[in-house]
Structure formats: C-alpha cells, structure tokens
Amino acid sequence: MLTIRDVARYCNVSTATVSKAFSQESDISYETMERVRAAARELGYYPNAAARSLKTRHACNLGVLAQLSHPNGIYTEFVTRVINAFQAEAERNGYDITFMSKSLSGKTMSYEEHCLYRNFDGIAMICADFFSPQILTLLQKDFQGVTVDYAEEGHPSVMTDSRQAYHDLADFVYQRGHRRVAVIRDNTTVIANVRHQCLCEAFAARGLEIPEGQTVTCMFNDMVGAAQATRTILAQDKLPTCIFYPDDIACLGGINALRDSGYSVPGDMSVVGFDGIQISQVLNPRLTTYRQDMETIGRNTLRLLLNEIDNPDTDSPKQHQLIAGEVLMGETVAQL
Amino acid sequence: MLTIRDVARYCNVSTATVSKAFSQESDISYETMERVRAAARELGYYPNAAARSLKTRHACNLGVLAQLSHPNGIYTEFVTRVINAFQAEAERNGYDITFMSKSLSGKTMSYEEHCLYRNFDGIAMICADFFSPQILTLLQKDFQGVTVDYAEEGHPSVMTDSRQAYHDLADFVYQRGHRRVAVIRDNTTVIANVRHQCLCEAFAARGLEIPEGQTVTCMFNDMVGAAQATRTILAQDKLPTCIFYPDDIACLGGINALRDSGYSVPGDMSVVGFDGIQISQVLNPRLTTYRQDMETIGRNTLRLLLNEIDNPDTDSPKQHQLIAGEVLMGETVAQL
DNA sequence: GTCGGCAACGTAAACGATTAAGTTCATAAT
C-alpha cells in the first residue's frame, strides 16, 4: 500500500504538500498540485479514509437507519425510493451512506453506540418508529439528524403533508357523493396517527364523522391484515360506501377480500389507498390514492441534513418540511 | 471525546489492556476485562472506528454497488430485496454495508478509487452491468467481491438458475398447448443474454424455435417499452399464443397494451413474466411468472463474500451459485 | 538598503487505536 510519504519522496516534496494537493487548494501552487496529483495517479496512490477521518473527525459518511422491508417481509417501495433519492443526492454532494447494523464484529452494539463508533457526519432515519427511543435522544444531543415520517423537536424532519393529503382525498371522495366511509389504519406508528387525525378532521370539516366500529387497524403494507380488516368492516350492519386503506398494498389486499366476498370495486364498494406506488396506476382498475413525492422527500432529507452539518450551531428552530403530493384519481372510487 | 487513554487512566491499567478488553479475549483476565468495560460504560467511552481500522486495515464494512432504481426511474424490487437480505445477513455477522458514491468531498472518484479509499473488506455488486468495467478488474485483483446476476472468472457469483427457470417455464407453457411464442427481452445486460439463451434452448429441446421477428427488445422494468414491444409483436402477421416478458413489471405494461389493443389476457393472448414480485400474486389475473428467491440470493451473496474475506488465499475455483426459484402458475397462461 | 508581507513549502506533533515485544510474578517442574 502506498502512502502519502511515497508520493512525497517521489515528488521531492513534503508529506504536507502532498496532503494539501489532495485536500485543500490554498497554500500550494497550482503547478505543484498538478505535479503531485499526476505522480499519485502514476504511482497508483489513493488517500486512506480511515487515516483521514481519524484526523479530521468527519468521515464523509452518513448513517441511515431504515428497514428496507417490513417486519412481515413485504419490502416497501416508499422506503426504497426515499433512500434511493437520498443516496443519489448524497452522491452528488460527496457523501457515502451506510446502513447501520446493530452488531459489529460479533459484539452487539446499539444504534447509538454505532453512530458514535462510526463517526457519522449525520444520520437519517426513515420511519423512526422501528428504532429504539434512545436513538432519538442521541439525535438531539450529539448528532445531526433528520427524520422522515416522524417529527421530533430539535431536529428537522420531512414528510408528506398529511393534512393537505387527506383534505384533497376527502374532498375527492365527498364530491363523488360518499357520505359513509370506513377507515383501515395502522396503529403502530406515529405517522399513522397523524394521518388518521388529518383524515378525521378533513371529514369533520364536511360534517362527517367516522362512525364507531368503522375504524379497524392493520399494519402498513400488510395485505393479509388488510383483507382481514376488510372482512371485519363488511360484517358490520351499516356498510360504508368507501374504505380508506393505510397504503396501496393494503388496499390491494382489501380489493382481493372484497372480490372474494362478492363485492365489485368500485361498483359495490369504493376504496382509497395511500402512497401512489408505481404499480398502482397500471392496475385494473387503477387505484385511487395519494402519491407521495418520495423523490423530493429523499432529496430534501439529505439537503436538510447537510444544512445541519454545515451550520451545527444555529439555534434557529428546525425545519419541519411538509411535502406536497397529489391525488391520483384512479378508478376505485365510484360516482354515487 | 473520550479515548482509550482516559479509560486506562481511570482503571489504572495501560491502554493496551483497555484495547484488549474490547477487541480480544486472550491476554487479559476476565476480571480486568469486566472492570474495564464497566468503567468504559460508566464514562461513556466508545471505540473509534477510524482509528481501529487505520491500524487493523479492515473496517467491518462492505461496499455495495447497486442501483436501487432503474435508469428510467422504476425502482426494482429485485435489487431492493436482494440488498435487504444481504444487509440483514451482514448485520448478523457484524458488518455494516455502505453504498458507494462516485464523488466524495466534491472530488469525483471512480468506484475503484472509492473501494481503495474506504478500505472495504469486500464488495458486492448487484447487476454489475451498470458499472464501469474497471471495477470488475479491481474485483479480481485487489478486492474480495461477489457479483449478483453477473458471473466473472476469479470470484464468486450468485444468481437464479436460468436454465432451470426457463426449462420449467417452457415446460409449463408447452404443456398448456402453446406452440408459437414470442419473446420480449432486455438486450442491455449480460443476465438478459443468459436468460434468452436458456429460453431458446428450452424451447428448442421441445422442437420449437422462436421465429425471426418474434423477438423484440425492451429494457428491464420498462413498462412503456414493453407496451411498445408488445404492439410490435401484434403487428406481425403470424401471432404467437404466448409472450414472454423480461420481468413482471414489463409484463404488466404488456398486459395493458394487450387490453388496449382489444386482446384479453389470457383469453386472446397468454403472457409470462419473470421475478415473481410480491404484487404479482395479488393481481387479477395473477401473473404466470418465475419467482426468484431474492432472499436466498442476498443471503448467500453475503456468505460467499465472508468466505472470501476469511480465506482470501485459497486458489480453489470460485463458486458460482445458481439459486432455484419456482414457477408461479398464476392465471395468465391459457390452456389451449 | 532594509523591512514587511506573503506565497509556497517543510517540520513535526497529533488523531485513537492495535500489537509485537518486553516485563513481572506466581506456580510447576526438575
């Protein structure tokens, strides 16, 4: 392995000069810089990240806490696409991203320990509910961090504007004549609570309330659970005309359950999803749902994170970004 | 920031002892180890990854080269799930994984440079075609690496057994009476060539060959391209009874195009996908496709990589694992 | 001619850990 010293010797300069040729533009003449870089290329020298970050205390490395797939095994398009956009933007800004593991070299390590260990410049958490509460305190104290779908005082967050989303969806459904809606919702995450709140408010503003017993829970992205929940709703005496699902995958599970029970969609029952996953618009019928702008969410998460990293001391209140999406009208809500 | 020295002073031992308390179990008594660890916990000390990997030259960190989403913007479930399984298994074995970016700290860096820079213990490449050819030579020379969906002499690879897959699919389609099939295939990747080869061989073994003009190309996961390709096939004078698509997403695009052209599926035209994405079995009709065992692929990729890392010197021929999947019969292939 | 200023480069001390080699000391073997 070649070191900065080899290059220095080869060029008849000091190690400091070689270092400067790679990491700063001042205090070195253009010619020398070019000469050193050419020599490095020729010799096959590469700087060493470990040595560099040991000295500089930052690693050009962002930690990511996320589960690409749901506990039930369903991978989630939302998380994937947010991370993908986050990564692409990180790449554009010169950062790597690393997925944190709980155990390192055989020794179990908490996420908190892990962050400190790896010296991340910052961390992003997608759907923070999955992770230990300590990580959130860590975020506030020691680390620059941004959360997605989870807002915490003291650090920025990014998520879809739930109020707007359910205002628009409720509007759409109401306009089509629906007056009795049922809701299937997740009850394991904060974001699900927020959304449900917004949904209820949106309908309340139109003089409707979700009747008792017409709210059933199932986890995000759980097709089986959604089917089950759908049957629960169908078993009630007063049927709704439209069912809201926590996400598109659940909605698909619901559609299947409805069909199996002899209900056509949207003939006998309307359904509304959430997320706007790509496939939702090539199905037959196309899903009525709300498209989250996952790319913007991912990109902005990175930008906020970089902003935190670059100005760590500002005591200005942290931004909580609400990202606009759009209603995908689809074909699963009937005109009554 | 606390260092090993602080802990040493606190415990009245040398730094070497503290180090041993964390990284090795020999050369230190059990009592001392416990005492040091307790002190570290009490003081809030954490080891520093940069310092450690500077000295030990390995980082407990694996590089991943992959594109979570396709150039056309479609995220691919295959890549996501493979990486997810890879990451989960890495976590179980004490490794982090980091997504490589091309540019670091503003300076553009090739993937090769990046690997050297970060000191990865090994790297995994999913669908290597996307990346520069140099990375492949790097793989062979300096780095332990495993590829998915791409086999290279000199290092292990993992992929679905295409021969088996198309043998089984051809068998299924042939049994149902199909004698004229058309193929829509990707032509930008190595794996697509392999699969097409296997498909042709499987049908040749049954006395069928894919007629000239009945093979049209479209990129993986490209719904629009697949629709286009489908129309191209429909424009031929002798129609096939069944169309093979490169993947499930393309297949969906094809189904839409067929419907738009007045062909019912599978009434007027049968279609076959590939991948077995999770949604494929909740559609109406359920897709006839081949389920790739993405979890096993991801898991085994990591295991092979660890094997390479642990026994780097063995000149034994590298394993090229072919992973079995299964035909998902679905409902899109008619019985003729 | 002297001096200040500055660009460009060198010196050398860190950064926080690991580890080969050396030390100590109790115990076992002879």
Added chain:
DNA sequence: ATTATGAACTTAATCGTTTACGTTGCCGAC
C-alpha cells in the same frame, strides 16, 4: 533451590493523514 512456563500486564512503535506553526525567498515600498 533453581529454572522453566505461562498468564497478565506494560511499553512504545506504528497505522496514514492533517495542520498549526515555522521557514524560506522573493518582491515591492519606503
């Protein structure tokens, strides 16, 4: 009693950079 052994600990060099600070030499101002 002497020596060998080995467990447990320490010493100190080292990993490859960065960077504060020191040095050099040139140029222009006075």
